[in-house]
Amino acid sequence: MNAPHPAKVAGIDSTVPSPAHTVAPAAPGASPATAPNATDAAEATTAPGAPCAPGALLQDRLAGWVSDLTTLHELTERLVRTDSLSEGLQEVLRAGAALVGARRGLVVLEPADGLGPHTTVGLGLARADLGHIETVPRSALSYGRILDGLPVGADGIAEPDLLAEKNLDPRHREVAARLGYTASYALPLSTKDTEATGATGRLGAAVWLYDEPAEPGERQRHLAGRYARYAAQHLARLLEVERTRARMATMAEELLPSRLPRVPGVQLAARHRTGPRGGGDWYDALPLPDAALGLAVGSVTGSGPSAVAAMGRLRASLRAYAVMEGEDPVAVLSDLELLLRLTEPARSATALFGYCEPALRRITLAGAGHSPPLLIGERRTEFIETSVSAPLGMLACWEAPSVEFQAEPGETVLLYTDGLLHRTGAPADRAFARLHAAAAGIPRAERHDPDAVAEHVLRTVLPDGKADADSEEDVVLLAVRFE
Template identity: 80%
Template sequence: MLDIPSRVRVHVEPLLAAQIDMGVCDAIEQYAPVRKPDTMNAPHPPKVAGIDSTVPLPAHTVAPTPAAPGVPPATSPAPADPGALLQDRLAGWVSDLTTLHELTERLARTDSLPTALEELLHAGAALVGARRGLVVVEPSDGLGPDSMTGLGLARADLGHIETVPRSSMPYGRILDGLPGGEREIAQPDLLSEDGLDPRHREVAARLGYAASYTLPLATEKAGRLGAAVWLYDEPAEPAERQRHLAGLYIRYAAEHVARMVEMERTRTCMTTISEELLPTRLPRVPGVQLAARHRSGPRGGGDWYDALPLPDAALGLAVGSVTGSGPSAVAAMGRLRASLRAYAVMEGEDPVAVLSDLELLLRLTEPARSATALFAYCEPSLRKLTLAGAGHSPPLVIGPRRTEFVETSLSAPLGMLACWEAPSVEMTAGAGETVLFYTDGLLQRTGDPVDRAFARLHAAAASVPRPLRGDPGAVADHVLRTVLPDGLDRTDSAEDVVLLAARFE
């Protein structure tokens, strides 16, 4: 709290100033430094909290109007009270700090690069008084991700902007390190500029903007990340106060965007590794059609699937999940899947033996980790499957006359018992039926209790339209969209999702 004698008392939240890495006094000094008046002509109120409380008299920008003949001169207005002026100025500073605090808090709540860029554009437009804008992300290290996001601009509008020679656009000068690109670039009247690129002039007239204000996105550690551009419908430019606020906001926003860029890179890397550890293509076996869908979490998870041809025209189908997430879980998933392939080739006709060997390997090599798995030995010519599961959810049969879960034996996950062994079960699929294998991530992403999630999955499978039932990929897509509606199948989640569909002819 700032205590000012006599009539002025202003409360300042230190957190507001700390949000933009400065104290209240530093903010006041930076924001509007006050020059000291002549000691002979100005009063000297006492200093408050280290602030020189002298306030200069306002400068006259318009000459006084001369009095009409015969009219006595008007009485000069009384000089403004310095305490009242200081109170107004402090109130304005506190209001600005509050605004910055709210905007940076909203930005900090974003957890992905696209949402962070959208919030940055909205906040910047409010600060500089613009209606439209775009932000271009192109890290100087060349490692990506590269993107262009618009505010009030459709994808076609962004395409028109990209046809302008890069060196004539303000964001291009910043991203390419051209002279003048290390600081703000204001173009208050584009169409009257001498030497403006003809294509830039054409695009500006087409999209209806007449001025722009551009700020670089850069941090000391990450270097140049991109640039943010705000567009005005009429010739204009932000005032000094708006520029200062926008500069403070962009300084914080650049740090947040740098963190989001690193997260995006990590997510892309983990997704690539997970995809490379899974089958690049599914085998073609007479009598059965296969399709798979995989959704990986942002940190990478341990869900996997496999389909491999076996001797005697048989087929091995497997799904599983390793506990944990991140690089260690992805690596464990790769080792487990590779081991299962080897055991399936040697003794695939006995799924119990395959999972028993996998249990022993997991217990000896990774005693602190557990996993679930389901392996099916499939004979397509007979439409016969022999299954064994270790703590895994049962498959789902989808056909013209039935939609039901396969009854499998109950068993603990691999790595939970000293010696794993559970009986296998046999089932025969009908012609035109699809057997759907899936991991628990599909159920857990719903956020429902287990019984409700199973009921939702069953209802989704039963609602597959008849024209789609001849395509296992269409069946898997319908189930995925119905169990996880509104794009939840593609949103970031800690849970991986795997579906493997086998349709028998």
């Protein structure tokens, strides 16, 4: 007769290892107080010398399972709140360290498809420490064997006493002694691509380091393994988001000028920050006949691949119109508005185009719903007021008068998109005031360099990393300094 299987209670799989604090079976005639791993609750409810109550072991085991499930739930809840790959990797390291009782560790991200990104993130390890570990031959490291696709048990790879191993690689021994770790525990981070084939998609490996000889127990390995399998699924999603953002940024950058032209009489510099989904902000500087220069900034509504593609088409069209009739900025924008209305009826765009004559230090400007440029000089810092007009695509026929202004030697004209103002999170008047103050406060030593001017304005208007943080708003700056 077959022995009965332990019953499942509340959906808990009874085949998982017993919790570490579960009461061990008592020997006949032995009291629970003398049984290994006996709990205080068992001592309080069972009289000395009496056999363990029939339901005490099951109750204690259930309590352990509930505790473990609660721990896993809390850790996975913290993980799913991460929305970037770097944050997700750090959270995996912290949670794994708590589960296996380690203090330090690292995650090596190395997707098996070879599409990247490849990175190493440490917990309690400085960049120099990670560099030392990377000098160890890959085959001598537990996580290296995982990344090389060698067979790994379901419980990972434990190395309880590295320095006691006779065959330990000399360089590994030297690095371990230098960094002060003597044991490690590594787990693969991989996902199943298809349930039918069981094929796995390796993302990387995680390893935790112990300061003293140690090895996670059976229960710790079980919990860490379950967490790692769930974490790999979340990391795979974050990885795809990261790749999509990188592709969008690359696409947007490829549609913008690869380099700014060199035109006698002016110096040019630009800054461009793309949002995570890719936006439609652009800039351009185009040499024109008669030693002139066409300057443009603009923004297409929307985000994502369609907005980036629309931005590319609009910028290419503006270049063609600028070559044909650039000396008349109103005609250039009028043609662009007609094209937008006929080919992109569901979109609108703001644009600013200037016909620059460097020899005369003169710019003729026309704007369509765009913020005014900023003139920065030793004796003045002021906005160049353009005529108020609607964005392109908003009216049946767009037209607005142009304005003309003269710059002094050494002055810089700053063209920018509205994303610079929107990223501040301040009302429009305060955002303009912040931009004006940033331009007025440019150090004298930096005013001769348009690159330094653009960088100073960007970092001052958007401090504390806002310039590089993920945002729905693109940012474009184009600085033109007259010699």
